[in-house]
Amino acid sequence: MRLLLIAGIVFVHIPYDPQRSPYLGNYGTVDWLRVYLGDSLFRIGVPCLSAISGYLLFRRGLTQFDYRRVLGSKAVTVLLPFMIWNSAFLILAFAAQRNGVAVGYLPDVAGAPSHELASLAFAVQDWPINLPLYFLRDLLLCIALSPLLGQLVTRFPHLTLALFLAYAVLPVPNLIFLKKSILFGFSLGIYASLHQIDVKRLDEHATSITLAVGAASLLLAAGLYATGPEYPLWLEMLRSLTAIAGILGAWALSSLLVRTRFGTRLASGGGLSFWIFCGHYPLLILLWMAWNRMGSASYPLFYLTAPVLTLVFLTTTHGLVKRATPGLHAILTGNRTDSGRKRRYPPTEVVASRSEYSS
Numbered sequence: 001m002r003l004l005l006i007a008g009i010v011f012v013h014i015p016y017d018p019q020r021s022p023y024l025g026n027y028g029t030v031d032w033l034r035v036y037l038g039d040s041l042f043r044i045g046v047p048c049l050s051a052i053s054g055y056l057l058f059r060r061g062l063t064q065f066d067y068r069r070v071l072g073s074k075a076v077t078v079l080l081p082f083m084i085w086n087s088a089f090l091i092l093a094f095a096a097q098r099n100g101v102a103v104g105y106l107p108d109v110a111g112a113p114s115h116e117l118a119s120l121a122f123a124v125q126d127w128p129i130n131l132p133l134y135f136l137r138d139l140l141l142c143i144a145l146s147p148l149l150g151q152l153v154t155r156f157p158h159l160t161l162a163l164f165l166a167y168a169v170l171p172v173p174n175l176i177f178l179k180k181s182i183l184f185g186f187s188l189g190i191y192a193s194l195h196q197i198d199v200k201r202l203d204e205h206a207t208s209i210t211l212a213v214g215a216a217s218l219l220l221a222a223g224l225y226a227t228g229p230e231y232p233l234w235l236e237m238l239r240s241l242t243a244i245a246g247i248l249g250a251w252a253l254s255s256l257l258v259r260t261r262f263g264t265r266l267a268s269g270g271g272l273s274f275w276i277f278c279g280h281y282p283l284l285i286l287l288w289m290a291w292n293r294m295g296s297a298s299y300p301l302f303y304l305t306a307p308v309l310t311l312v313f314l315t316t317t318h319g320l321v322k323r324a325t326p327g328l329h330a331i332l333t334g335n336r337t338d339s340g341r342k343r344r345y346p347p348t349e350v351v352a353s354r355s356e357y358s359s
Contacts, residue, residue: 001254003273008042010280010307015288023228030300036221044246047185054189077334082136085278089130134178142186153190169240206252213249271333275318
C-alpha cells in the first residue's frame, strides 16, 4: 500500500506557475482533476505513512522498546538517506544557479544567508530543498519524542489523541513540526499498537469505508475548487480532517487490494517506494524546466505525462542501481528491501505486514 500512497504523493508535487493555477479554471476538467488529486485525495499519504511508522515502532510493546537501539537504527534508515538525497539536490541546485540555470524554479541557494541555507540543507526551521523530505524530518522528530509519546498514549490515550487532533486541525502555530498531521498520525499508530486495537475488524466494512472516504474527498475537492486558492478557515480545517480520515480509508482500501495480484505486487515495493519518495521532486522540477523551454506546449499534457515519466524513470533507475551497486542501493533506501512477499511475520506483526512503511 505504501507504494500506492507514494505514487499518489507524486501528483501532489507536480509543479505549476501562477498563470497555470488550477483555481483559474483555464483547463476545465483537468483543473478540477488537479485539485482533486493534488489538494484532496492524495493528501492522505502523509498521515497514513505516519500512522504506519508509529504502529511499527511500538509493535513489540512499550516494555521491549529500546530507545537507544531505535535511534541507532533510524540514523541509518531515515537520517542518512535524508542527508544524502537532500544534500545531493542542494549541491545540484547550487551549481545550476551559479551558472544561471534553475533560477526561479527553486529557492535561491547560491545567495541564501546561512540560516536559510541551514534550513534548505537540514530543514532546521523551514522546508528542505527536496520538499517532500520534510516528512522524514518530522518523522525523525516523532522518533526522538517516541518515549514521551509512548507514555502519553499509554496513560492518557484519548486526551493525548484529542489534543494532537486539535493541534493538527485547528489554526494554531506549527511549533517544531513542519506538518502538524504527522504528529497525530504517528501517535494514532502508537495507540493502535500499544492498546492492541484489532484494526482488522474494519475489513468487514472496507467497501463502505473506502466509498465514504472517497466521497468525502470528492466533496472536499468541489469546495476547494470553488473557493481556492485562498480557502476559508472552516474549509482548511476540513481539508486537514479529511486527510486524517484518509488513514481509515487507506487501510480499508488495502484490505480490498491485498486479496488481488495487483495488491500483492504493491506490498513488495519497500525499496522502490522509498526511492520514488526521495527522488520524484527533483525529477519533476527538471521536467518542469524542460517543459518551459518548449514554450507553447500544453500544460495539461505536462500534468498527465510528468508523473508517468517520473515513475517510469525512477522504477527503472531503482532496478539498475539495485542490480549494479547493491551496497549503494542499501544506503540510499535505508536498507529497505522489496522482498515483502517472502517475509514471514510473527503474530504481532501480521497487521503491519499489509501496509508496512518501515521508516
